[in-house]
Amino acid sequence: MKYFRYKEEKIFRVLMLVSTLFIVLALAIIIFSILYKGLPMLSWEMISQTPKGGFYLGKEGGILNAIIGSFYLSVCSTLLALFVSLPLALFMNIYLKRYKFVLNTVRFFLDLLWGVPSIVYGAFGFIIMIHFGLRASLLAGIITVTLFIIPIMVRAMDEVFKTVPVGLYEASLSLGSTRSETAYRVFLRQCYPGIITAVLLAFGRGIGDAASVLFTTGFTDHIPVSLMQPTATLPLAIFFQLGAPIAEVQERAYAAAAILTFFILIISILARLSSGKFQRNKINF
Amino acid sequence: MMLQNREIRRLRDRLNVSWMIVILAIVLFLPLLLGLGLFVQSGLLLKELSIWNVLFTSQWMPMSGKFGLxxxxxxxxxxxxxxxxxxxxxxxxxxxxxxxxxxxxxxxxxxxxxxxxxxxxxxxxxxxxxxxxxxxxxxxxxxxxxxxxxxxxxxxxxxxxxxxxxxxxxxxxxxxxxxxxxxxxxxxxxxxxxxxxxxxxxxxxxxxxxxxxxxxxxxxxxxxxxxxxxxxxxxxxxxxxxxxxxxxxxxxxxxxxxxxxxxxxxxxxxxxxxxxxxxxxxxxxxxxxxxxxxxxxxx
Incomplete structure (x- = not known):
């Protein structure tokens, strides 16, 4: 009996180690197989040109339209979302701090929104679009993605602002600043790295999500020049090209996937670094 | 001068707070709005077919009006x-x-x-x-x-x-x-x-x-x-x-x-x-x- 006790622990420790390794391995395999398939297909032409006439038959052209489109879309919606999320997260942690019940309710709602699948946001964006008589366009996509990333951004910022000690808040108030001054001049500075991480997290979500923009942005071979034009996005370009029956087009999809993976990796590395940098103004307790 | 400065700061605080409250209200209403919008849009289907019919039959033929999910x-x-x-x-x-x-x-x-x-x-x-x-x-x-x-x-x-x-x-x-x-x-x-x-x-x-x-x-x-x-x-x-x-x-x-x-x-x-x-x-x-x-x- 006694020996069994130890044997059981041994077995489970091995299993634990295996499952931890499994997760690391899964990530390694995903990144490796995407890069392995995609990198050989990657060329300067791919990232510097828009699709030409026979692009979808495997002829010349690139996916610049999708790269630029994705970039426009996620930068605009991240900025818009920032405009909403930052005040909201500050409000929750400064004005609502005293009202525990209200604060928890707001967090609860945000968590619910966080869990709504992106395709539902896509359908909702589509409803908004037809309600206001918009056509599938960059603008409609921006609105949809903004709605989709707001909960992500607010919750991430909220987690950061939560860590600000109450003493700092009180010190700022006792020196005579108003609460909104405390919010934007003290809390914001104290949490600068965390906020950048939150913004990058939301940006990554925005650039990588396909389901929410499927209904709303349309798809085009041109780079959009106004908000009212449809636009291509990188995830959708991958998706459509992979669905094509021609091998050359599918191989381009792998290259596009490698580009997207590359972007995402850069974003997460930046997010990691930013929590180390920008610490200058932080007051340590 | 001193007083004026204080007035401005108070005003700015008020403006900030009102913006924050507006956003909070919108975000809290968003789940409701999502559900409501989808519900209104699916009204046409539910008028024709009963909700049980849609949920518990498996024939999906949009062209002949069969929508079993x-x-x-x-x-x-x-x-x-x-x-x-x-x-x-x-x-x-x-x-x-x-x-x-x-x-x-x-x-x-x-x-x-x-x-x-x-x-x-x-x-x-x-x-x-x-x-x-x-x-x-x-x-x-x-x-x-x-x-x-x-x-x-x-x-x-x-x-x-x-x-x-x-x-x-x-x-x-x-x-x-x-x-x-x-x-x-x-x-x-x-x-x-x-x-x-x-x-x-x-x-x-x-x-x-x-x-x-x-x-x-x-x-x-x-x-x-x-x-x-x-x-x-x-x-x-x-x-x-x-x-x-x-x-x-x-x-x-x-x-x-x-x-x-x-x-x-x-x-x-x-x-x-x-x-x-x-x-x-x-x-x-x-x-x-x-x-x-x-x-x-x-x-």
Whole structure:
């Protein structure tokens, strides 16, 4: 009996180690197989040109339209979302701090929104679009993605602002600043790295999500020049090209996937670094 | 001059607060608005067909006005449950390992790994699924059971989905296990229990509500996942009878038909209704798990 006790622990420790390794391995395999398939297909032409006439038959052209489109879309919606999320997260942690019940309710709602699948946001964006008589366009996509990333951004910022000690808040108030001054001049500075991480997290979500923009942005071979034009996005370009029956087009999809993976990796590395940098103004307790 | 300055600052504070409150109101109304918008849009379908008819028949023929969602809902359920069966043991074991046994440097490696895994877009998971998981299923796993298949099956969808929800569930589980007071584990160890017995009888038992809600959140995440599953699951609109059959989950239905729906109002309404069904199911799972987790935290 006694020996069994130890044997059981041994077995489970091995299993634990295996499952931890499994997760690391899964990530390694995903990144490796995407890069392995995609990198050989990657060329300067791919990232510097828009699709030409026979692009979808495997002829010349690139996916610049999708790269630029994705970039426009996620930068605009991240900025818009920032405009909403930052005040909201500050409000929750400064004005609502005293009202525990209200604060928890707001967090609860945000968590619910966080869990709504992106395709539902896509359908909702589509409803908004037809309600206001918009056509599938960059603008409609921006609105949809903004709605989709707001909960992500607010919750991430909220987690950061939560860590600000109450003493700092009180010190700022006792020196005579108003609460909104405390919010934007003290809390914001104290949490600068965390906020950048939150913004990058939301940006990554925005650039990588396909389901929410499927209904709303349309798809085009041109780079959009106004908000009212449809636009291509990188995830959708991958998706459509992979669905094509021609091998050359599918191989381009792998290259596009490698580009997207590359972007995402850069974003997460930046997010990691930013929590180390920008610490200058932080007051340590 | 002094007074004026003060007035300006007060005004600025007021403006800031009103903007914050406006935003708060909008965000709080958003879930309601989402549900309401989808409901209004699916009104056309519900006027023609009864809600039971739509939910519990499996004939999907948009051209002849038959919109049975049953096979899609069942496909979604099967993929989700299957993926959870794969993800759940891995997550539990890893979470226990990371919170109870792992050394500092393992944590330092695992944190970025989990973060990156969570940040990979679903379309990339889909590409990976086509490159690796589909061949794996068709060449190795299916022949093991004596089945011939192209690989685009429920199982392939479930494997991809499992990898996608692992970081999500894992993060919550780690938080759950961390929130268990050390006094409890110390008491157990002091009474002569081994580390493993402590985990079995104290940590898993104490964390049980948390584990259940983590899985619930995993279910709601998996249920709504669209592109990655769509790419590997085969998309055949009939009720799947085994894990080596193709399936057609609800989100895939919505995503696949957005182009065709424009011409027929009923079709569009049916797809909006599917989105509503998806929304409601995900919300229910989310609601239940979140309530459970708040209860667990306040205990």
């Amino acid at each position: 049953l096979s899609f809902i069942l496909s979604s359920l099967m993929v989700t449950v299957l993926s959870l069966l794969i993800a759940c043991p891995v997550c539990l074991l890893t979470a226990i390992h990371l919170t109870q046994y792992a050394k500092r440097y393992v944590l330092n490696i695992m944190h970025p790994v989990i973060d990156i895994l969570a940040g990979i877009p679903s379309v990339i998971y889909g590409v990976w699924g086509i490159l690796a998981v589909v061949p794996l299923v068709s060449k190795y796993i299916a022949p093991l059971f004596g089945v011939q298949t192209s690989g685009y099956t429920l199982l392939a969808g479930a494997i991809v989905l499992a990898i996608m929800i692992i970081p999500f569930i894992l993060n919550i589980l780690i938080e759950v296990f961390r929130s268990i007071p050390t006094e409890l584990t110390e008491a157990s160890l002091a009474l002569g229990a081994t580390r493993w017995q402590t985990i079995k009888f104290v940590i898993l038992r104490k964390g049980f509500p948390g584990i259940i809600s983590a899985l619930g959140l995993g279910i709601s995440r998996a249920f709504g996942e669209t592109i990655a599953v769509l790419m590997v699951v085969g998309n055949v609109a009939k009720i799947p009878t085994g894990i080596f059959q193709p399936g057609y989950p609800l989100p895939a239905l919505i995503a696949n038909n957005y182009g065709e729906m424009m011409s027929i109002p009923m079709y569009q309404s049916a797809l909006m209704f599917s989105a509503l069904v998806l929304f409601v199911i995900v919300m229910l799972f989310n609601l239940a798990s979140r309530i459970a987790i708040t209860k667990f935290e306040t205990k």
